Amino acid sequence: MRPKCEINVRVIPHTSQRFPLLRKENMKIKRMRLTAVLPVVVTAAVVLVAPSAAAAPAACPNPAASDKDSGWGTTKDSTGGPIRVGASTGCATRFWPMIDDKLFYHCYTVNSAGQKWTHVRPDVPNSTDKQGWVLSSQLDDGGSTKRC
Numbered sequence: 595m596r597p598k599c600e601i602n603v604r605v606i607p608h609t610s611q612r613f614p615l616l617r618k619e620n621m622k623i624k625r626m627r628l629t630a631v632l633p634v635v636v637t638a639a640v641v642l643v644a645p646s647a648a649a650a651p652a653a654c655p656n657p658a659a660s661d662k663d664s665g666w667g668t669t670k671d672s673t674g675g676p677i678r679v680g681a682s683t684g685c686a687t688r689f690w691p692m693i694d695d696k697l698f699y700h701c702y703t704v705n706s707a708g709q710k711w712t713h714v715r716p717d718v719p720n721s722t723d724k725q726g727w728v729l730s731s732q733l734d735d736g737g738s739t740k741r742c
Contacts, residue, residue: 654680659713675732681711701742712737
């Protein structure tokens with residue numbers, strides 16, 4: 595005769611059912627994480643939105659320029675003016691010409707501050723990506739005589 599085998603099956607309840615305090619602690623940790631992460635997310639959203647709202651198109655005026663002037667010049671001295679992206683001192687610098695660099699004039703414009711700016715192309719290699727605006731008072735002869 596064969597001996598009788600008995601299998602004891604025991605159902606183990608879910609952790610949160612066995613340890614209700616552990617479940618409460620997990621909820622507290624989740625709330626603490628949310629409380630810690632939420633200010634970071636809000637701050638990041640403000641930082642991402644703020645620059646686009648602050649960057650107004652008028653901050654760096656870039657009027658259309660065409661090659662109307664056959665003249666050229668150089669900067670007044672070694673600290674001469676940078677070639678900028680637009681016709682304002684608030685615009686980014688594109689290129690710093692050396693004192694002996696020849697600058698071919700295209701035309702000039704007067705910005706909202708009443709300053710005369712000349713659109714130039716420096717006589718240097720790869721100059722098409724270096725052309726831009728120079729404050730005419732920083733040029734040896736006052737800049738272009740042809741309005742854009």
